[in-house]
Amino acid sequence: MRAALNQMFADAKAAKMPLAVRSGYRSWAVQDASFKRAYAKYGEGARRYYAEAGHSEHQTGLSLDLSDGTSMQGYKFAATKQAGWVAANAARYGFIIRYPEGKRHITGVDHEPWHIRYVGVEVAAAMAKTPGITLEEYLGLV
Ligand SMILES: [Zn+2]
Known part of the structure; x- marks a missing residue:
C-alpha cells in the first residue's frame, strides 16, 4: 500500500x-480519545464523522x-x-x-x-x- x-x-x-x-493509522487509544473528544463537543451528532474505537477503518491501517x-x-x-x-x-x-x-x-x-x-x-x-x-x-x- x-x-x-x-x-x-x-x-x-x-x-x-x-x-x-x-x-x-490510528491505534485503539487514539481513536477512542478522538471519538470521546468529538462526542463531548457535538453529542450524538459526532457519529456522522467520528467512529467509536473498534469501528474505524483507520484502525486497520488500510485507510x-x-x-x-x-x-x-x-x-x-x-x-x-x-x-x-x-x-x-x-x-x-x-x-x-x-x-x-x-x-x-x-x-x-x-x-x-x-x-x-x-x-x-x-x-x-x-x-x-x-x-x-x-x-x-x-x-x-x-
Ligand atoms: Zn477517514
Whole structure:
C-alpha cells in the first residue's frame, strides 16, 4: 500500500495536485480519545464523522484521510481541485473513495471525499466500472 500511495502522491504532484496525509493509522487509544473528544463537543451528532474505537477503518491501517497540504480540516478538501483528481484517479493505484455521495444508508457515513481505502488495483478497477458503488455493494453485503 505504501508504494501505491507514494506513486499516487508523485503523480498528483506532477499534475500540480499535491496531496498529503492528514490522518493515517490510528491505534485503539487514539481513536477512542478522538471519538470521546468529538462526542463531548457535538453529542450524538459526532457519529456522522467520528467512529467509536473498534469501528474505524483507520484502525486497520488500510485507510487514510487526504488533504491538499494546506488545510487540516477534512470538509475543506471537498472543495479542492485535488478532490476531483483523487475521485478520478485513485482506482489506478488501488484506492477507493470509501464513503461515496448519497450512500450513507449503506455505509453509515456521510460522503467523505478525503477518506480513501486501499483495496488493490484489481478490486478498485472493478469497482470503478460502477461509479459511486460502495464496498458493501461490491462485496454483496447489502
Ligand atoms: Zn477517514
